[in-house]
Amino acid sequence: MNYELIHNITAADIAVRVKAPTRSLLFKYGAEALMSEMVEDITSIRTVISKSGSIEGEDLTLLYFEFLNEFLFFKDAENLLLVPSEIEVSSTGDLYSCRYLLKGEKINREIHKFKVDIKAVTLHGLQLYEKDGLFITEAVFDV
Amino acid sequence: MKPETLVKINDYLYEIPADPSKHMKVPARIYGSENLIQNMDDAVFRQITNVAALPGIVDAALCMPDGHSGYGFPIGGVAAIDPEKGIISPGGIGFDINCGVRLLSTNLTFDEVSPKLKILVDRLFTGVPSGVGSDGILSLNNSDFEQAMIHGSEWGVKNGYGTNDDIECCEESGKVNSADPSAVSKKARDRGAGQIGSLGSGNHYLEIQVARSKNIFDKTNAGIFGITGNNQIVIMIHCGSRGFGHQVATDYLGSFAKLQEKFGYHLPDRELACAPFYSEEGQNYFHAMNCAINIAFLNRQMIKHRVTEILFELFGSKQGLRIETVYDVCHNTAKIEKHSVNGNMKKLLIHRKGATRAFPPGNCDIPEKYSSSGQPVLIGGSMESGSYILRGTESGKDAFYSTVHGSGRVMSRHEAKKNFNGRELQKSMESRGIYIRTSSFSGLAEEAGGAYKNVDEVVSSAENAGLGSIVAKLKPIGNIKG
Numbered sequence: 240m241n242y243e244l245i246h247n248i249t250a251a252d253i254a255v256r257v258k259a260p261t262r263s264l265l266f267k268y269g270a271e272a273l274m275s276e277m278v279e280d281i282t283s284i285r286t287v288i289s290k291s292g293s294i295e296g297e298d299l300t301l302l303y304f305e306f307l308n309e310f311l312f313f314k315d316a317e318n319l320l321l322v323p324s325e326i327e328v329s330s331t332g333d334l335y336s337c338r339y340l341l342k343g344e345k346i347n348r349e350i351h352k353f354k355v356d357i358k359a360v361t362l363h364g365l366q367l368y369e370k371d372g373l374f375i376t377e378a379v380f381d382v
Numbered sequence: 383m384k385p386e387t388l389v390k391i392n393d394y395l396y397e398i399p400a401d402p403s404k405h406m407k408v409p410a411r412i413y414g415s416e417n418l419i420q421n422m423d424d425a426v427f428r429q430i431t432n433v434a435a436l437p438g439i440v441d442a443a444l445c446m447p448d449g450h451s452g453y454g455f456p457i458g459g460v461a462a463i464d465p466e467k468g469i470i471s472p473g474g475i476g477f478d479i480n481c482g483v484r485l486l487s488t489n490l491t492f493d494e495v496s497p498k499l500k501i502l503v504d505r506l507f508t509g510v511p512s513g514v515g516s517d518g519i520l521s522l523n524n525s526d527f528e529q530a531m532i533h534g535s536e537w538g539v540k541n542g543y544g545t546n547d548d549i550e551c552c553e554e555s556g557k558v559n560s561a562d563p564s565a566v567s568k569k570a571r572d573r574g575a576g577q578i579g580s581l582g583s584g585n586h587y588l589e590i591q592v593a594r595s596k597n598i599f600d601k602t603n604a605g606i607f608g609i610t611g612n613n614q615i616v617i618m619i620h621c622g623s624r625g626f627g628h629q630v631a632t633d634y635l636g637s638f639a640k641l642q643e644k645f646g647y648h649l650p651d652r653e654l655a656c657a658p659f660y661s662e663e664g665q666n667y668f669h670a671m672n673c674a675i676n677i678a679f680l681n682r683q684m685i686k687h688r689v690t691e692i693l694f695e696l697f698g699s700k701q702g703l704r705i706e707t708v709y710d711v712c713h714n715t716a717k718i719e720k721h722s723v724n725g726n727m728k729k730l731l732i733h734r735k736g737a738t739r740a741f742p743p744g745n746c747d748i749p750e751k752y753s754s755s756g757q758p759v760l761i762g763g764s765m766e767s768g769s770y771i772l773r774g775t776e777s778g779k780d781a782f783y784s785t786v787h788g789s790g791r792v793m794s795r796h797e798a799k800k801n802f803n804g805r806e807l808q809k810s811m812e813s814r815g816i817y818i819r820t821s822s823f824s825g826l827a828e829e830a831g832g833a834y835k836n837v838d839e840v841v842s843s844a845e846n847a848g849l850g851s852i853v854a855k856l857k858p859i860g861n862i863k864g
């Protein structure tokens with residue numbers, strides 16, 4: 240797994256740190272971390288349904304927040320478990336954009352075993368920074 | 383490490399004095415026994431210090447004895463904001479808007495229920511949707527959903543899902559005003575319309591409990607609440623506004639975060655992103671948040687209705703079977719209330735995140751039948767330890783009539799999973815007379831009694847701090863975990 244749990248930030252919720260060599264991979268690994276903390280085995284999610292879209296904004300950290308929250312929206316609104324398939328984060332001037340292709344399937348509780356439901360990605364301690372050639376994020380998920 | 387500036391005010395109250403270098407506008411006060419304070423995770427003190435920096439905060443940032451670290455506010459955090467000069471913050475309410483507890487009293491006894499306990503729990507587990515991916519009892523079209531956002535529990539009762547007594551016995555009569563669906567995004571509607579009447583996951587539950595005579599500590603007021611002892615069966619429902627509330631909070635938190643420069647706010651935590659209460663943005667959030675409060679009331683109303691159906695299905699042969707709402711309390715809200723500050727009555731916006739309102743006897747905003755007792759306060763303990771009923775008292779004035787909401791975590795979810803095994807816990811609890819069904823054994827381990835503070839010490843601290851008076855303890859015998 241491309242993430243680690245961070246302790247001593249929150250007792251009630253889940254805090255994760257993700258590192259990646261590119262912004263696009265950072266977003267991808269972040270989404271995989273989110274889904275892995277919710278579903279016991281994300282490889283149990285068959286990739287038979289696709290959702291694509293794009294989001295943009297001037298603040299890359301808030302774009303990450305928005306991107307991860309998309310997964311939680313689809314989970315509740317359409318009963319879909321999705322994993323990131325193709326993610327492209329780019330910037331033009333001050334504007335960042337994220338184009339995404341997510342794949343997955345409808346929740347089937349006979350197949351998909353859940354650890355817990357994640358309600359939201361929070362802004363508490365949310366960070367996105369670059370260090371030693373890696374992009375790093377820290378985020379708290381509300382359980 | 384606890385802050386060096388933490389000072390003891392009395393045996394159940396500690397204070398971090400206002401420190402301008404940390405942008406604190408008021409002191410931070412933490413209620414609890416010395417043992418609870420010593421064992422609170424350090425992040426609680428950082429988080430309540432941050433709350434003290436909110437624009438417009440009055441008197442002090444408060445943390446209740448069950449306080450533990452969350453995001454933005456600590457869980458157990460309370461902030462009174464002057465709405466004319468101050469803000470509203472989604473992070474001071476939480477994503478699960480109006481997560482709360484409803485308690486149902488019955489005239490069933492342990493002896494009557496015990497032979498059918500497993501059947502009852504199994505029936506509730508299949509009849510009340512729970513866990514990730516569960517649809518609710520109701521799925522509403524947009525028009526009905528908007529009515530539900532405006533009318534809350536009342537919508538349920540008008541549509542045949544309950545009685546007028548249910549409405550009377552809720553905070554705000556199960557419906558806050560100023561709920562305006564036009565402030566709610568399409569995403570929030572899409573996310574929530576199919577989930578009404580579902581428990582959700584995490585620490586949410588539906589629990590069958592017993593009120594034993596030896597655990598009634600205040601017989602007069604227990605009687606007023608319909609709690610008679612004599613091994614009476616009661617049912618506790620703990621859940622909130624589900625994906626609808628989560629999306630309302632997410633929408634506005636994201637948009638407020640982009641506006642902090644415009645408002646001139648420089649807060650120590652982005653989760654505290656806020657807007658002036660009377661700004662267009664602040665009012666839009668308030669109106670949408672009120673919609674989510676009402677949907678949570680309706681959610682618990684629908685679950686009460688389904689529980690009632692199941693109890694009648696299994697125990698309907700009992701002459702005069704009664705299932706009544708004792709009260710329905712909110713944990714995660716911001717409400718306009720009137721409080722006395724330095725001898726003057728002031729209109730304040732009280733943010734409570736993981737804290738319960740506890741109005742005293744004679745308060746005009748509690749049901750007439752509770753005017754002599756004070757508001758029933760329902761404290762959900764862990765699934766192993768039991769829960770409590772308290773009542774609001776005048777001595778809670780300095781805390782803006784707020785008190786604890788549960789035991790409070792002492793162990794993180796990760797630590798709990800390392801220390802407990804869900805399947806073993808289920809077996810162990812059954813051997814102790816608590817039959818439990820769950821959608822997630824991993825989630826069950828996270829909710830083990832050992833992951834929580836000692837609820838007896840928490841409520842005793844609350845009482846000793848003047849944050850209410852203990853009425854009764856309720857012991858679990860059956861539980862459905864989301």
